[in-house]
Amino acid sequence: MTDQFLGYFITFEGIDGAGKSTHIESFAKLMKERYPERNIVVTREPGGTQLGEQLRALLLDAPMNLETEALLMFAARREHIAQVIEPALMAGSIVISDRFTDASFAYQGGGRGLSLEKLNSLEKWVQGRSDGTLLQPNLTFLFDLPGSIAEARRSKVRVPDKFEQMDLDFFEKVRQEYLRRAKADPQRFHLVDATQNPEAIWNELKSLEIKL
Ligand SMILES: Nc1ncnc2c1ncn2[C@@H]1O[C@H](COP(=O)(O)OP(=O)(O)OP(=O)(O)O)[C@@H](O)[C@H]1O
Numbered sequence: 193m194t195d196q197f198l199g200y201f202i203t204f205e206g207i208d209g210a211g212k213s214t215h216i217e218s219f220a221k222l223m224k225e226r227y228p229e230r231n232i233v234v235t236r237e238p239g240g241t242q243l244g245e246q247l248r249a250l251l252l253d254a255p256m257n258l259e260t261e262a263l264l265m266f267a268a269r270r271e272h273i274a275q276v277i278e279p280a281l282m283a284g285s286i287v288i289s290d291r292f293t294d295a296s297f298a299y300q301g302g303g304r305g306l307s308l309e310k311l312n313s314l315e316k317w318v319q320g321r322s323d324g325t326l327l328q329p330n331l332t333f334l335f336d337l338p339g340s341i342a343e344a345r346r347s348k349v350r351v352p353d354k355f356e357q358m359d360l361d362f363f364e365k366v367r368q369e370y371l372r373r374a375k376a377d378p379q380r381f382h383l384v385d386a387t388q389n390p391e392a393i394w395n396e397l398k399s400l401e402i403k404l
């Protein structure tokens with residue numbers, strides 16, 4: 193028997209530069225206005241814990257073997273789940289994470305070619321619960337847009353990290369894997385057309401009815 197989660201888990205996903213971070217804090221505020229009795233936890237992956245942030249610095253900078261990269265992403269996730277996500281959900285909080293496991297399937301799987309079999313077994317290991325279910329987000333916003341537009345947006349504002357230096361072909365594969373997963377689980381995913389302007393996207397997020 194597994195303890196029941198009283199909270200609600202929301203993730204923001206998309207290729208680099210899709211516009212997730214632009215909306216996440218305002219979305220957290222919106223949830224607080226709607227559910228003042230709930231604690232809101234905003235977090236990110238890789239990261240979200242002290243160890244996770246150290247792993248993030250390595251993952252976004254150091255070149256490494258693909259399996260090593262996937263294992264470190266999931267190691268950071270395990271710590272994040274154990275220290276932050278599970279306790280918050282047990283306590284009834286709304287957890288909002290900038291990326292979670294869909295990113296591993298999209299980047300390490302779709303983008304870099306790690307097998308689904310390996311990713312599925314890591315997911316089972318890291319997110320498995322004692323009743324045989326997997327910890328999964330209740331709702332995932334997928335910000336979708338072509339790699340060329342995301343690249344143009346990114347190049348205006350920052351020095352690219354290891355992933356952001358990848359070419360358009362890589363980002364197209366990442367995007368396609370995200371879309372494949374969204375199609376396979378339409379109940380969980382809400383697809384956002386991220387080519388829209390920020391105001392239109394915000395209006396779309398605001399107009400969604402989210403039943404906790
Ligand atoms: N809808 C939009 N239209 C035009 N520009 C946008 C839009 N949304 C965000 N931007 C701009 O694009 C850049 C990237 O946005 P943002 O940092 O939110 O993306 P992100 O998805 O969080 O990227 P990453 O995952 O790499 O952190 C920022 O300069 C932001 O101001």
Ligand SMILES: Cc1cn([C@H]2C[C@H](O)[C@@H](COP(=O)(O)O)O2)c(=O)[nH]c1=O
Binds near residue numbers: 236291292297299
């Ligand atoms: C969780 C996760 C992330 N990544 C990649 C995706 C991005 O390029 C970076 C994180 O940077 P952001 O600015 O915070 O979006 O990490 C990945 O490849 N695999 C993952 O599981």
